[in-house]
Amino acid sequence: MDRPKATPLVALSVALALCAATAVEAEGLPAVDFEVLADARLSVVSGEQSWFDDWLGKLRYGGDRGGEGQGRFRLAELSLMARSDITWDLQAFVHAKFDPEQDKPADLVEAFLHYKPVPTSSVQYEARAGLLFPHISRENIGAAWTSPFTITPSAINSWVGEEIRALALEGKATLRLENQKLSLTAAVFGFNDPAGSLLAIRGWALGDYKTGAFSQVPLAPVPSIQPGGFLEDQPLWVHPVRELDGRPGFYASLDWDYAKRVKLGAFYYDNRGDPETFKHNQYAWDTRFWNFYAEVEAPAGIKIMSQFMTGNTMMGTLYDGMRMVDADFTAGYVMATRKLGPHRISLRRDWFDVDDNTFVSQDNNNEVGTAWTLAFNAKVGKKANLIAEFLHVDSNRPAREGIWRDAEQDQTQLQVSYRQRF
Amino acid sequence: MKFRMLALVFGLMGPQVAAADLAVEIRDSGGQPVPNAVVSFAPKFTLTQPVPASASAEMRQEGTMFSPFVLPVQVGTTVSFPNFDEFRHQVYSFSKPKRFELRLYGQDESKTIHFENSGVVALGCNIHDNMLAYIYVSEHPIVAKTGEDGKVLVQSLEPGEYDIHIWHPDLASGADPILKSVSVSADGRTVSGQINLRSIRSIQQPPAEDDYN
Numbered sequence: 001m002d003r004p005k006a007t008p009l010v011a012l013s014v015a016l017a018l019c020a021a022t023a024v025e026a027e028g029l030p031a032v033d034f035e036v037l038a039d040a041r042l043s044v045v046s047g048e049q050s051w052f053d054d055w056l057g058k059l060r061y062g063g064d065r066g067g068e069g070q071g072r073f074r075l076a077e078l079s080l081m082a083r084s085d086i087t088w089d090l091q092a093f094v095h096a097k098f099d100p101e102q103d104k105p106a107d108l109v110e111a112f113l114h115y116k117p118v119p120t121s122s123v124q125y126e127a128r129a130g131l132l133f134p135h136i137s138r139e140n141i142g143a144a145w146t147s148p149f150t151i152t153p154s155a156i157n158s159w160v161g162e163e164i165r166a167l168a169l170e171g172k173a174t175l176r177l178e179n180q181k182l183s184l185t186a187a188v189f190g191f192n193d194p195a196g197s198l199l200a201i202r203g204w205a206l207g208d209y210k211t212g213a214f215s216q217v218p219l220a221p222v223p224s225i226q227p228g229g230f231l232e233d234q235p236l237w238v239h240p241v242r243e244l245d246g247r248p249g250f251y252a253s254l255d256w257d258y259a260k261r262v263k264l265g266a267f268y269y270d271n272r273g274d275p276e277t278f279k280h281n282q283y284a285w286d287t288r289f290w291n292f293y294a295e296v297e298a299p300a301g302i303k304i305m306s307q308f309m310t311g312n313t314m315m316g317t318l319y320d321g322m323r324m325v326d327a328d329f330t331a332g333y334v335m336a337t338r339k340l341g342p343h344r345i346s347l348r349r350d351w352f353d354v355d356d357n358t359f360v361s362q363d364n365n366n367e368v369g370t371a372w373t374l375a376f377n378a379k380v381g382k383k384a385n386l387i388a389e390f391l392h393v394d395s396n397r398p399a400r401e402g403i404w405r406d407a408e409q410d411q412t413q414l415q416v417s418y419r420q421r422f
Numbered sequence: 423m424k425f426r427m428l429a430l431v432f433g434l435m436g437p438q439v440a441a442a443d444l445a446v447e448i449r450d451s452g453g454q455p456v457p458n459a460v461v462s463f464a465p466k467f468t469l470t471q472p473v474p475a476s477a478s479a480e481m482r483q484e485g486t487m488f489s490p491f492v493l494p495v496q497v498g499t500t501v502s503f504p505n506f507d508e509f510r511h512q513v514y515s516f517s518k519p520k521r522f523e524l525r526l527y528g529q530d531e532s533k534t535i536h537f538e539n540s541g542v543v544a545l546g547c548n549i550h551d552n553m554l555a556y557i558y559v560s561e562h563p564i565v566a567k568t569g570e571d572g573k574v575l576v577q578s579l580e581p582g583e584y585d586i587h588i589w590h591p592d593l594a595s596g597a598d599p600i601l602k603s604v605s606v607s608a609d610g611r612t613v614s615g616q617i618n619l620r621s622i623r624s625i626q627q628p629p630a631e632d633d634y635n
Binding site for chain 1: 548
C-alpha cells in the first residue's frame with residue numbers, strides 16, 4: 001500500500017505552531033491554549049457490517065459478519081485543539097485527533113491561520129489559510145467539529161467529515177446592516193482530488209468519523225474494484241486529502257442572516273479534478289456540488305434546520321463519450337431541535353440518493369436511502385455532555401449483491417456518548 | 423409592525439421648593455414597559471445650579487457579554503472598560519462619534535475611552551460575535567435610562583420647561599422623538615409621546631456554548 005507523502009502539511013503545521021509560540025512571547029499574549037475532547041461511546045447496532053470493516057454498512061459501527069447485532073464500548077475520539085494568538089488580529093488553530101478507525105496513530109484534522117482585523121466600517125474582511133473544513137456543515141459547530149445536536153451528523157455532513165478538506169486560501173467579506181448580515185466567501189484550494197470516491201463506490205453513510213489529512217479510508221471489495229474488475233486500478237482504499245493533478249479547485253458561498261431568526265446560504269464547490277489523472281494509486285475525481293441551507297427560529301423555542309446537497313462526480317477515461325464513473329449525488333435533511341434548559345433534543349430525517357449515469361451493468365453505484373435520528377444531549381457538567389441517540393437507516397444499493405447480500409438493508413443503532421472537554 | 427411608545431412624565435412634589443423629582447415611564451402600544459430607553463433633558467432656560475457632570479461611567483465585559491446593554495453618558499465623559507472574563511476581548515466601534523479599538527488581555531484589566539462627540543456609539547467585540555452594546559453620548563446636561571419596568575426616576579430637577587429627547591436601540595431609523603416644552607413644576611403633570619420602533623429588536627445574545635472556530 002502506497003503511503004502518502006505528508007511533507008507539505010507537516011511542514012505547515014509545524015511552522016504554524018512555531019511561529020505561534022515565538023510571536024506570543026513577544027506580544028505578551030496568552031500562550032498557546034490547549035483544549036482536549038474525549039468521547040467514550042457505547043453502541044448497540046443491528047444489521048450489516050460497517051463500511052470500516054470493508055463492507056457496505058451505512059454506520060460507523062455495524063453488526064457481525066453474519067448480520068447479528070453487536071454491542072461495543074469504545075473511545076470514539078480523542079481530539080487535541082491548540083489555539084494561539086500570534087497577534088490581536090491573527091490566530092493559529094490546529095486540531096489533531098486519535099481514534100481507533102483512523103489508520104494513523106494521530107492525524108491532523110485542521111491546521112490554519114485566521115486573520116480577522118477589527119472592522120473599520122460596516123464591511124468586515126477576514127481570511128483563512130491552511131488545511132480546513134469549508135463552512136458547509138450547519139451541524140458541526142461544537143468543539144472538535146462535533147455536532148451538539150446529535151452524535152451522528154446527517155448523511156451530507158458525515159460525507160463532509162469523511163472526504164471534504166481543503167488546503168485553502170479563503171477570503172470572506174461580511175456586510176452588517178441593522179438586523180442583517182450578508183457574507184460572501186471565496187477560496188482557491190488543493191489537496192482534495194480523490195473526494196467523491198466514497199460517494200460513488202460506497203455511497204452515502206451516517207457517522208461522526210472525520211478523516212485525518214494523512215489517513216486512508218477503506219472501500220468494500222465490490223467486484224468492479226477487484227483484480228480483473230471494471231475499475232481494477234482503484235485500490236480498496238481512498239486517501240481523500242491529496243493533490244494529484246496540480247489543478248487548483250475553488251469554492252464560494254453566500255450567507256444571509258436576518259436578525260438571527262432566519263439564516264439562508266448557498267455554497268458551491270468544484271475541485272476541478274482531472275478525471276484521467278491516476279497517481280499514487282489514486283484517481284483524481286472531478287467533483288462538483290451545491291449545498292444550500294435554511295435555518296428558522298420557529299415558535300415554541302423550536303429551531304428548524306435543513307441542508308440540501310446536489311452534485312456530480314466523475315472519474316476515469318472516456319469510452320464512447322462516457323466516463324468510467326459518472327454519478328449524480330443528492331442528499332437532504334430536515335432537523336427540528338429544541339433546548340430544554342441546558343439540555344437539547346433533536347429529531348432529524350435524512351434522504352440520500354446516488355444516480356449512476358454510466359456502465360451500470362459493470363459497476364452499479366446506484367443508491368437510495370432514508371434515515372431517522374432522535375437524540376437527547378444532556379449537559380452533565382460544565383464541560384461534559386451525555387448524549388443518547390437512536391438511529392434507523394434504510395437503504396437500497398444493488399452493489400451489495402456483488403458481495404452476496406440483498407440490495408435492501410436496514411440498520412438500527414443505539415448509542416450513548418460521553419463527551420468531556422478539558 | 424409599529425410599536426407605540428407612550429411616555430408618561432409625572433412631576434412630583436420635590437423635597438425642596440426649588441427642585442422636583444420626575445418619574446418617567448415608557449411603554450409600547452401593547453402596554454409593555456420599554457427598558458433601555460434613554461431620556462435626556464434639554465432645559466429651555468438657564469439652569470441656576472450647574473448639574474454635576476458624571477465624570478466617569480463603566481462598560482463591563484463579563485461572561486462574554488457587555489454590561490450594561492445601553493449606557494447613557496454626557497459629552498466629555500470618560501468610560502472605563504473593565505474585563506471580568508479570564509480571556510481576551512477586542513472591543514471596537516466604527517460609529518461616527520467615536521472610532522476606537524481596545525485590547526483587553528485578561529481579568530481585571532481596564533482601559534478607558536473619552537467621548538467628546540454626541541451620538542450613538544455601537545460596540546462590538548472582534549473575538550465574540552454575540553457581544554453588542556450601545557453608548558449614547560448626549561449633549562444635554564441630564565441623562566437617564568429606563569429600567570426593566572420601563573420607568574426611571576429623575577431626581578432634583580430644577581422647575582422649568584424642558585425638551586425631553588428619547589432614544590432606544592430599536593428606534594426606526596430617522597426617528598428622533600422629542601417631548602417638546604415639558605413643564606416641570608412642583609405640582610406635576612403627565613406627558614405622552616408616540617414613537618416607532620423596529621419590529622425586530624436588537625438584543626445581545628449570550629455566547630454559543632461551544633463554538634468550534
